[in-house]
Amino acid sequence: MSNEALFSIKDLTKHFSVKKSGFFNNTKGQVKAVDGISLDIAQGETVGIVGESGCGKTTAGRTFLKLIQPTSGQIFYKGEEITNFSPGQMRPLRAEMQIIFQDPYSALNPRQTIGKIISAPFEIQGVTPTGGVKGEVQRLMERVGLNPEHFNRYPHEFSGGQRQRIGIARAIALKPKFVVADEPVSALDVSIQAQVINLLEDLKREDDITIVFIAHDLSVVQHISDRVVVMYLGKIMEISDSNNLYSTPRHPYTKALLSAVPQADPRLEKTRERIILTGDLPSPMNPPSGCVFSTRCWKAQDICHATAPALLQVGASTVACHFPE
Numbered sequence: 001m002s003n004e005a006l007f008s009i010k011d012l013t014k015h016f017s018v019k020k021s022g023f024f025n026n027t028k029g030q031v032k033a034v035d036g037i038s039l040d041i042a043q044g045e046t047v048g049i050v051g052e053s054g055c056g057k058t059t060a061g062r063t064f065l066k067l068i069q070p071t072s073g074q075i076f077y078k079g080e081e082i083t084n085f086s087p088g089q090m091r092p093l094r095a096e097m098q099i100i101f102q103d104p105y106s107a108l109n110p111r112q113t114i115g116k117i118i119s120a121p122f123e124i125q126g127v128t129p130t131g132g133v134k135g136e137v138q139r140l141m142e143r144v145g146l147n148p149e150h151f152n153r154y155p156h157e158f159s160g161g162q163r164q165r166i167g168i169a170r171a172i173a174l175k176p177k178f179v180v181a182d183e184p185v186s187a188l189d190v191s192i193q194a195q196v197i198n199l200l201e202d203l204k205r206e207d208d209i210t211i212v213f214i215a216h217d218l219s220v221v222q223h224i225s226d227r228v229v230v231m232y233l234g235k236i237m238e239i240s241d242s243n244n245l246y247s248t249p250r251h252p253y254t255k256a257l258l259s260a261v262p263q264a265d266p267r268l269e270k271t272r273e274r275i276i277l278t279g280d281l282p283s284p285m286n287p288p289s290g291c292v293f294s295t296r297c298w299k300a301q302d303i304c305h306a307t308a309p310a311l312l313q314v315g316a317s318t319v320a321c322h323f324p325e
Contacts, residue, residue, distance in 0.1 A: 058182055
């Protein structure tokens, strides 16, 4: 793996305006979905992004690819800033930057055959693969574990796991370098999840793909990720090597998340100490002052409510906390 970052973001924010109901439709406030995050991702690395629902994971992933235009901050790909690229400038980069969507049922056009869906990237980019489009699509189908003879079938004829494989085949059609996998297994049965995860790992190894893997299931993220980013209310709480994060969590929020993961060993499960966070997730329209986790943190002191902590190195982790573990 190269030490030079393939993809970087600096102070990235994405705020959504909320309109008041009524005739004048004035702005009511701003939802701070992503609020000033910075991250470097190396070639061939898999970075997991975890956190509660509503913490900004999906918005971050889509903003990385400029499917959503950032409010402020910078996005770099291969050392070039692409933050203000127009759709026309982004078009050639789309071949190298792809997304796997969360819901395999709504991500596929029900009126198109599987062959048409998977061949769409070739048509859009004006690429004619060696051996023709149909032959390449059938090769992709076989590669992701689908029957190439089902080329002319429609999405409703496939199971959820098979539909997700169709989405993966479409995403890798143009041999991308950077893929955002937005909770690709959360809508699937547990028995199918492992198959899809193993498929992604095989593709990463064979094609040296760089992956951002977004999920709320920490055990899945541990299995596939080299590094893990923990987000809360639009901000990064902790960044760490996968093994280190799970063995030595530094941020109280990370520790609370990990305490909720069930243990496979019944004896360990009986002695597992759960950390129950009090209160509800604050509104992203009106996040707490200081540390955004301070209203639910058992270690919070006056400085936590007054001053937002910077991301600093603590052991092998980077942590945004005044009183790390």
